[in-house]
Amino acid sequence: MALALWKNFLQITMKRILQQRRLSLYNGAHGYEEESIKKKLQQFSGGSVNLVKEDNGIAILTLNNPKLMNAFTGTMMVELQERVTELENWKDGKGLIIHGAGNTFCSGSDLNVVKEISNSQDGMNMCMFMQNTLTRLMRLPLISVALVQGKAFGGGAELTTACDFRLMTPGSEIRFVHKRMGLVPGWGGGARLVRLVGGGAALQLLAGAERAGPERALALGLAELALPSADEAAALAEARAWLSQYTDGPAAVVRAAKKVVTAARELPLEDALRTEKDIFGTVWGGPANLEALVRRPKHK
């Protein structure tokens, strides 16, 4: 009995490790040594990344380092990865809202950390670590929203692009300030930005470090909605209500919809079509499908 349980545990653990590798971009073949990178990042502590999973299938992820406008310390980078792993294993999940504590989103990397790891090797390691994490975040089978209150600067702006949607409160701004720091995006935000707004607009935002408030972001297709409330709690409630219209319904179907879109976003057409077939197979004849066939709803 104990042996069987142990074998089962090992199988589940191996499956999770393999899944994480499959969803990540970098591994040993790229000189990526995760454990030593984490050890390095853990030297720079402060703040936290908190996750609350609600019964409605929506999780709230809070970047919590308000003293530094929610800038990412090293331990926050590691915690973000842990929270993403937790979300990958949350089989009832349907949606995710990412926001910052203290009514502002995130001012990017903690500049104190940037200074300490300004050598090439540490920079590449941090870059690969964050790209892996944000790629896994983007590929979660959850519909994700960046609730932009206050400022989303630098890496904070990059993080918003790893979400499916960006909702902005009055007075908020997304700004790729990298150029002013002598940098370009490194957390995958450049590649994702071009896919969101096109090459021309992305170049303006990056090379000009231009501000995108709600109005401009909406016009560019960088944001989906300007929320009416500037108040922290009210804006979170509005974001939750907005997201609920898409997460309403059975988890299997909502998650399948996100998986179809992820495949189509990332794969060549023929591969995306085959993947869509496989995902279709998971819901066809499933409980929600059979129940709907009995109910025969009119889609008026």
Ligand SMILES: CCCC(=O)SCCNC(=O)CCNC(=O)[C@H](O)C(C)(C)COP(=O)(O)OP(=O)(O)OC[C@H]1O[C@@H](n2cnc3c(N)ncnc32)[C@H](O)[C@@H]1OP(=O)(O)O
């Ligand atoms: C690949 C990733 C690349 C990156 O992310 S590089 C980092 C890019 N981000 C930045 O350069 C942001 C720099 N900060 C700013 O521009 C301003 O602080 C910001 C966000 C407009 C807020 O301005 P204010 O509202 O006037 O507030 P403030 O400047 O007094 O800031 C409050 C305290 O927060 C600190 N802070 C803000 N962003 C930080 C950061 N990224 N790293 C470290 N500390 C940061 C700021 O220094 C200040 O602390 P203190 O009160 O002076 O001790």
